[in-house]
Amino acid sequence: MKALESSYLEIFAKQIFNDLKSDEALTLNFTGEETLFSRLSKAKVRQVTNLQQAFIDFVFVKGNKVLTFNMPFRANESDVTLALKKLNQSREWIAALPEDPYLVRPKFYGVTKEENLNQLPNNEEMMGQVLDIAGNVDLAGVFSSGDVVRATINSEGQFHWFKTRNFYLDYSLYNDKQKAVKSLYAGSDWDNTELKRNIKDAEHKLSLMNRDSKKVARGDYRVYLAPSAVNELLGTLSWGGVSMSAHQQGNGSLKDLWQAKKKMSPKFTLKEDYSLGLAPRFNDAGEVSPAELMLIEKGEFKNFLVSTRTANEYKLESNFASDWESMRSPVISTGDLSRDDIYKELGTGLYLSDLHYLNWSDRETARVTGMTRYACFWVENGEIASPIEDLRFDESYYSMFGDALERITNFSEISPSTGSYFQRDVGGTRTPGLLLSNFKFTL
Missing domain, CATH: 3.30.2290.10 (PmbA/TldD superfamily)
Known part of the structure; x- marks a missing residue:
């Protein structure tokens, strides 16, 4: 063509x-x-x-x-x-x-x-x-x-x-x-x-999944989030979570991190990394973003995404984000948990392959809600016991990426955007799996 x-x-x-x-x-x-x-x-x-x-x-x-x-x-x-x-x-x-x-x-x-x-x-x-x-x-x-x-x-x-x-x-x-x-x-x-x-x-x-499903009571459980589930969490975080414009307007979800009132886990690092090759570095204005931009490093705030329009309005320095100020090529750094040790380290708890229907439940405190989806399992003593009936969760990013974060896998998976409304999307993520000491289910 x-x-x-x-x-x-x-x-x-x-x-x-x-x-x-x-x-x-x-x-x-x-x-x-x-x-x-x-x-x-x-x-x-x-x-x-x-x-x-x-x-x-x-x-x-x-x-x-x-x-x-x-x-x-x-x-x-x-x-x-x-x-x-x-x-x-x-x-x-x-x-x-x-x-x-x-x-x-x-x-x-x-x-x-x-x-x-x-x-x-x-x-x-x-x-x-x-x-x-x-x-x-x-x-x-x-x-x-x-x-x-x-x-x-x-x-x-x-x-x-x-x-x-x-x-x-x-x-x-x-x-x-x-x-x-x-x-x-x-x-x-x-x-x-x-x-x-x-x-x-x-x-x-x-x-x-042929085994009878277990109905899990609401409450807090140990959880392993597979890379695809972590990818869904990053997608929601892009809705104003890392946007400077949203924070300036009072709609940001990581205000306490921005103002150094809270930190995330020192194990957690999030950055934009265009070496994935899934998205262009330039935005619609032709401005070229840094090849790598640290957003959260070892649990501490480093940068939000700042478009030139936002910079003009609030007298800030632009880092040439898109007008939406959402992540285009985010990467979460890996840790040391091997694939073979996931179930053993989880012990007794929930293995969550996928999440869906995510949305903010309390934007100001960075709380997000959603549902488990597809192959999610109850694990006992390091072995899968049964699939589970669908659950609703309500949890804070300060817990998932902070206090509750125990281990991060030593591997990660690339998830390119599969959107195709009007045209194929570009962009994607690279995410590892996360082992959490507690995760709150409400229904």
Whole structure:
């Protein structure tokens, strides 16, 4: 798909920029993909969609006013005609808009090009290996692979390009009782041995789901949170938890950490780390974030995410976060708990593979609530005894990442974003498992 080649975007942008007047500036934000989506049920392919699409968002600045619009991008002359028409309309409409007091003006933020295009087997080979391994189980889910592009170019000469090639198998296994185990195999390097380990591990957990479920009374229990469960907790923490704007407005959830009234565990370190290769370092304004930004180091506050718009409003220094000031490539540091020792160290308690329906229960005290999901087990004396009925938890990040945190695994798992509303998401996390001395269940 030629629209996913950087040269076509550059040629198009120059033609549009040449039409700008002296008091006008323009930023073009490009998104594109060439993606295979395959839906599976009972370990058979039920639907295959090959998707090719690209779009451009325009950020038009005139004086102290800003207007945005978008259009599809096909990498042909019709794009220029449509863009110039929309640009002329914008000149009329922007006159009616108020001035923006915290406007982030287009600037020259350099030129970068990053392409993570590891050679993958073709889609038929990858799907064939999945079906060979899972041929005797009821597997349902989505397999997706292909190239995704994010880019930004402005009239000041800045141009950043990010292109990545990856895949994910987001699936569940079901038994005869329609109980399920959920798992994810994803990355940019295909490893059939790791795929087999992933599916066989899910099969083993599914066999345990055949046992009668245990109803666990509400209360505090020792808990092991698998990496996928920790990934869900990070997702909720991104809703204002590490946003400087949210804290300045009184909506932040880690105020006491920010004000040094509380600390987390010295075992806990959280940072943005773009070496994962899942998200571009640049934001929609073309500003380039640090390759690594420490957020919480050994339990102590280091930085929140600060966009330039927030910096303009509150007279702060920007670290070039996105406008949403949410984490794009977070990593939690590993510890020393080995995979083989998890059940023994847990002793008697709950093994939680997945969490869902997370939301803040008390934002000011960093309390979050949610439900257990899929393969969650009651463990006795270091051995899995039975699956559990679903439970609701209500717990504080100051406990989970602080007082209750006993051990962190010496391995971690990458969870790329699998969102696909309108287009495939970029970004993801790398999280280890956490062993907690207590975890509160309310229902």
